[in-house]
Amino acid sequence: MAEAALHTETTCKIRHVHIECPVCLSRFTDSKILDCLHSFCLQCLQELIDKQDPKTDLIVCPICKKEMSIPDGGLSDLLSCFFLSSLVDDVINLEGPKEDINPPVSTCEGCDEGLEAVSRCVDCEVNYCKTCLTIHAKLKSHRHHQIVNAVGSSIERPKDKNKTETPKCRKHTDQKLCFYCDTCELLVCPKCAVLDHRASNHNLSEIDYSIRCYRRAVDETLQKFDECRKQFQKVDDSIKHSQQRLQLMVDQALLDIVSKEEEEITIKIRNASRLLQERVTQIGQERGMVFESIQSSNHDKMSRAEQIVASVNDLMQHADNFELLDLKPKVMHNLDIHKELQFQTVQHSKSFIGFKGHDIVTDADLGEILEEEKWEVKTEFGKCGGGEGEFKLARDVACFSNGDIVVVDSTRCLLSTFTSKGSYQSTGVQSGTEDGKLKQPFNVAVTSDDLLLVTDGQDVKVYDRELRYIRQFRPSQNQVEGQSESLLRGIAVDKKDRIAVADCKRKVISLHNMDGSILSTIHHDISNYCQLSVSSKERLIFTNYDEMKLVMVDFMGNEVFNISTSIDGKPLRSFGVCCDDDGDIYVSVYCGGYGTNEINHYDASGEHIGCVARGLYCPLGMTFTPTGDLIVAERYSVKVLHRL
Known part of the structure; x- marks a missing residue:
């Protein structure tokens, strides 16, 4: 009963999916294949032709609507779909099984015809008739095989009742197709091979060998697709x-x-x-x-x-x-x-x-x-010096929610704040306790509730908007095997206030909660001047100054892209990096000297879009204001660029 049920299920599936004509929805009768590889009953195709303009010599596929020419001999000259015919027969057998009687016969193992004078290929262990032996000896892969006479011998080899019947040659109807001519791209019988394909430039192959090459060619083409x-x-x-x-x-x-x-x-x-x-x-x-x-x-x-x-x-x-x-x-x-x-x-x-x-x-x-994106300098403030509102090395910038700008001076180890228009407000140098003193400040970032984060040697220090020290945490407490020394560089905060910190000594980027607890650690090659940013799609973007690279990874450490920061094909060193709300990336690039440097624009996939600003003195750290202006730390000054 289980076997009968299986046959019924299989038969139904085949009947509804494979052997019903898409036009008449009945089992295929004399199925024909169009150039687009879709199959239909010959009668259904004829009815479609009868309904169209008699002067038209084209037929349109009812499925994909592709047009193709009607053969000179009519629709009957289209290729028949043998495997569909076989499939119909198999379903009929499943629905009403018939006794299969195939008495064993003596056949040539090349063409399946009755054996005449027989010779045997010792290497292949196959018996051939006289005609097939001639073809066998011509095949490139069998030319050196040993042939022995086996006259009078015959092999009783029962045919596999499940094997598809070998098609006959259209020219020599008593001969079966058993070779393929790659030169003519035709299936041929032994007589065709001897009479029509004997030329030295014809490449004859056995069916199995040709189909393997054919399938391999299809697979290679599909890989290209x-x-x-x-x-x-x-x-x-x-x-x-x-x-x-x-x-x-x-x-x-x-x-x-x-x-x-x-x-x-x-x-x-x-x-x-x-x-x-x-x-x-x-x-x-x-x-x-x-x-x-x-x-x-x-x-x-x-x-x-x-x-x-x-x-x-x-x-x-x-x-x-x-x-x-x-x-x-x-x-x-x-x-x-x-x-x-x-x-x-x-x-x-x-x-x-x-x-x-x-x-x-x-x-x-x-x-x-x-209608076109352009940038211009909206505000510029600061100069070289040690007084209020002056800088020895303006390394990085950050912006509070009200538009106030904070600048870190790495040489003087201090933080300064300015209004959005560049007016000096205050300076925090050695304020608060001993822990609040800055020793090696490098990069800064601001959280959603206006807490200021500063990388300082081995620690991340936290200040409020008035630059008062609050607390600190040390990412190096999560030791990397064999390394205990740490040197923090880039720092960035996403919209969920997750903190990313780049450690150039330990070659890691660590992700933290606001209290400093570790979320994950990403190992990557990080340079001593690494700048770090984070996009809205949980992607970390950082520059590699030494290798002249711009790298993007996800929060799991999987690399999204790793591209060269270059202009006109020439790799150049990159400094600062930041992202706008759309996910586009902006990178400051060193072009060879002070006053010649640029800020370049990339999309979220790393494709270079264009140059935002040229002729900059020494662009280092960058960030965006809440209104979309770009703030750039330029060593001795700060520029605010406005998009026109």
């Missing part, structure tokens, strides 16, 4: 990121316009504001349509390619060897689609749109819409 799939995913992710950024920029520009409108409430101002909003919305929609069009085109290309791959995979799994070789030219031609998969990208710069309000607002002019 996998690379195309990865490329598609990368481009698609980049477009999605640009779409998200564009929407954020459109929303922000609209908010900026409304904010400016509220400052000057008049009818004309409102009208000007409405026109500006409509223009921003129009630009956003036009660019969004371009993004969607490119994305849709990429998806269509990928979808068509996936259909072809699915058809090929189905064919490779279910067709027999003879049918696979018969269809080899069409299959390989269809698989060439991976060479045509060129995915369009979008310009990242097109995801930017902004608004600049004029200082003096007229009745009909609030400001201008900015």
